[in-house]
Amino acid sequence: MHRKDLVPEYLKNLQVYQAGKPIDEVVREKGLTRVSKLASNENPLGPSPFAIREMTRGLWDLHRYPDMHAYALKSKLADIYDLKLENIILGNGSEGIMAYIARAFLRPDDEVLTCDNTFIGFYILARSVGAKLNKVPLTEDYRFDVKALAKNITDKTKVIYIANPNNPTGTYITKEEFDYLMEYVPPHVLVILDEAYFEFAQDQEDYPDSMNYRYDNVLTLRTFSKAYGLSGIRVGYGFGHAELIGYLSRVKLPFEPNLIGQLGAVGALEDQPHLDRTLRNNRKRYDELMSFLEERDFSPIKSITNFVTIKTGSSEASDFMFEELLNEGVIIRKLVANEMPEFVRISIGTKDEMKHFFEAFDRILPAYNKRFRKDLV
Ligand SMILES: Cc1ncc(COP(=O)(O)O)c(C=O)c1O
CATH class of the missing domain: 3.90.1150.10 (Aspartate Aminotransferase, domain 1)
Structure with missing residues (x-):
């Protein structure tokens, strides 16, 4: 062999x-x-000085395993976004959660529908489990093309991945475009809305903040790596229907995010x-x-x-x-x-x-x- x-x-x-x-x-x-x-x-x-304070405090507890349920961090997120704990998943960066998505939902030859010129982390993770990428070009003004996405949904499509705003173009799909796309997405197809840059985007009037929608087949991903200044501790979070979050929890490593990560993220959320x-x-x-x-x-x-x-x-x-x-x-x-x-x-x-x-x-x-x-x- x-x-x-x-x-x-x-x-x-x-x-x-x-x-x-x-x-x-x-x-x-x-x-x-x-x-x-x-x-x-x-x-x-x-990083926020609050986050540094919390993480420093955590150094004295490093001989202990972290809270497997990350109760403090999840509760804080649940309060801020008016959710239940069972709607929240945490991971080693939002890419960690993308890896859980690939592991839980994608099988060889499943199709992931997305656009060209987007975050390649998701391409790599989808391919790593044998899924096939069906990529449509961006629009002429470098935005996700919702019309082309809608047209390309097939029986094989399992996941639609949208980075909103998109990296590396910095552009976004509007509320109207999101509504348009969702009219074409069958309920069994999972939509991943990667909102790594949400904090920078949220003030745009026509930006569709996914927390204002409650689709059972949409998973939102966000991160502490960008606006919160904590790329180094690798904490990401996701919101979705409790059943989807339950499947992700089954493939998740038990102690992610680590102890320092959980504390730093709580500190960051307290420092508006x-x-x-x-x-x-x-x-x-x-x-x-x-x-x-x-x-x-x-x-x-x-x-x-x-x-x-x-x-x-x-x-x-x-x-x-x-x-x-x-x-x-x-x-x-x-x-x-x-x-x-x-x-x-x-x-x-x-x-x-x-x-x-x-x-x-x-x-x-x-x-x-x-x-x-x-x-x-
Ligand atoms: C669109 C997008 N999603 C996800 C990530 C990964 O973020 P994290 O550090 O949370 O894994 C990045 C990082 O560059 C990104 O640009």
């Missing part, structure tokens, strides 16, 4: 998730001291001022970034999140921009894995980090224009 026979065919060529380049790696490789990471849509202000500061910084820096890019003849995709995606025009131009900015100590994200090699994504940072980005960008721009935008030179 060969080692390769240990795994099913669909695992042999499965790609591994590529994360944004870590700061330490850039410091090590480039010998730089000033590095700004604008690559993973993290909260540049850091930190979340407000985060959203204020994001709005201000977003406006500055959009103006900066537009003034330099780029057309950033309008985003309701904490990142902005721009078209470079080619994969060579993206590589050049990425590498040259890296030499300046600024890490952005290439989107090859998202099948958008002619785009790059810039996460919104602090005022200081954005200043670093602006200065670095203006230093590399003449060479970039000379090579890739001859019409502008």
Whole structure:
């Protein structure tokens, strides 16, 4: 028996998730001291001090297993969103919950209907259990195409995955579009609404906050990794019908999220001022970034999140921009894995980090224009 026979065919060529380049790696490789990471849509202000206080308190209890039912965290979420505990699932990041979804609901050859150019974590997890992806293109303005999704629902469709807002485009489907789609979705098809960037999006009037709907076949996923500034402790949460949550609980590892994760998340939920500061910084820096890019003849995709995606025009131009900015100590994200090699994504940072980005960008721009935008030179 060969080692390769240990795994099913669909695992042999499965790609591994590529994360944004870590700061330490850039410091090590480039010998730089000033590095700004604008690559993973993290909260540049850091974790809430309340979360840090709670997590520090938890260090003294690390010889104990965490509360398997995560009562404190689930109760808090239940209070905030007016739910029962049995409607809530927690996991090791929202990706952890996506892994439970794949394990519980997807079998080889089941079909997952979604769009191109969305969060590839879900693609990978669906493929890891042998499910097939049926991907329709985004609309011309880089949004999930609900009409194409509705048209492509088949007998085989088991799950529809929608990132709303979408990563890496920062765009969203509206209330009207969500209503339209749900008219076509049969009750046995599961809709995953991935709302990792919900906190940034919630003020848009036509954004369909999934908590205002009560569909038995919709699962909402959210996270503490983005606006709450806790990517490092890996806590995500999901809301849905008690029966669906019950199935997910059967495949879940018993002690996820871990003890520090549970405490940090509770602390974060208690710190509304930190979340407000985060959203204020994001709005201000977003406006500055959009103006900066537009003034330099780029057309950033309008985003309701904490990142902005721009078209470079080619994969060579993206590589050049990425590498040259890296030499300046600024890490952005290439989107090859998202099948958008002619785009790059810039996460919104602090005022200081954005200043670093602006200065670095203006230093590399003449060479970039000379090579890739001859019409502008
Ligand atoms: C749309 C989307 N969903 C989920 C995730 C994963 O989040 P978590 O850290 O909760 O696993 C990300 C992270 O980039 C994302 O962009």
